[in-house]
Amino acid sequence: xxxxDACCAGLASAPLDEADATELARxxxxxxxxxxxxxxxxxxxxxxxxxxxxxxxPAFDLAQPTISHHLKLLRQAxxxxxxRRGTWVYYWALPSTMERLAAVLRAPQRAGA
Amino acid sequence: xxxxDACCAGLASAPLDEADATELARxxxxxxxxxxxxxxxxxxxxxxxxxxxxxxxPAFDLAQPTISHHLKLLRQAxxxxxxRRGTWVYYWALPSTMERLAAVLRAPQRAGA
Numbered sequence: 401x402x403x404x405d406a407c408c409a410g411l412a413s414a415p416l417d418e419a420d421a422t423e424l425a426r427x428x429x430x431x432x433x434x435x436x437x438x439x440x441x442x443x444x445x446x447x448x449x450x451x452x453x454x455x456x457x458p459a460f461d462l463a464q465p466t467i468s469h470h471l472k473l474l475r476q477a478x479x480x481x482x483x484r485r486g487t488w489v490y491y492w493a494l495p496s497t498m499e500r501l502a503a504v505l506r507a508p509q510r511a512g513a
Numbered sequence: 514x515x516x517x518d519a520c521c522a523g524l525a526s527a528p529l530d531e532a533d534a535t536e537l538a539r540x541x542x543x544x545x546x547x548x549x550x551x552x553x554x555x556x557x558x559x560x561x562x563x564x565x566x567x568x569x570x571p572a573f574d575l576a577q578p579t580i581s582h583h584l585k586l587l588r589q590a591x592x593x594x595x596x597r598r599g600t601w602v603y604y605w606a607l608p609s610t611m612e613r614l615a616a617v618l619r620a621p622q623r624a625g626a
Binding site (some may be wrong): 411412413414415416421422424425426428429430431432433434435436437438441442444445459493495498499501502503506507 | 606615619
């Protein structure tokens with residue numbers, strides 16, 4: 401079960417099955433930490449779309465390996481992706497994953513409503 | 514900082530400050546568990562809007578206190594509320610919290626876009 405499949409039925413439309421719930425919970429869990437939410441919002445709101453890890457780290461009073469670990473969890477959840485270029489790793493957001501979560505949380509469009 | 518205040522700036526609009534990130538992370542963390550997601554979707558999708566705890570428990574291969582603990586975390590996150598009536602506790606969803614999270618995850622409406 402991928403995020404693609406789990407995307408379209410809202411939480412309020414029908415009870416989630418176990419597979420969809422497991423997949424969605426993994427992504428929500430990645431968002432369930434203040435440092436990861438701030439990292440994601442820094443990357444996602446960056447005009448131009450990319451951010452160097454060297455720009456992210458100074459915003460936090462945390463060691464570089466801790467920041468890298470949080471970034472890895474965001475990447476594993478499909479919320480960001482990255483690429484190494486020369487000395488630095490560059491990160492960008494994957495808005496489709498956020499859009500799918502938003503769709504899951506949105507109230508259902510009831511027939512006749 | 515309440516969910517009310519943290520509602521309106523999307524993750525992709527501007528970097529979150531620490532207080533907003535802490536408040537939002539608490540709610541996302543509550544969604545970061547498959548059992549809690551299934552409980553929430555069972556309650557939120559219930560026609561008529563309410564669900565007795567006695568209807569929720571049989572859907573899971575878990576002890577009643579475990580289910581109650583998950584329901585408590587959903588309630589503390591502002592995703593559901595409940596009331597005792599006679600023998601049973603009845604639960605209902607608070608869609609405004611889900612709508613606010615959906616708004617946070619939604620892509621920004623850029624000026625001129």
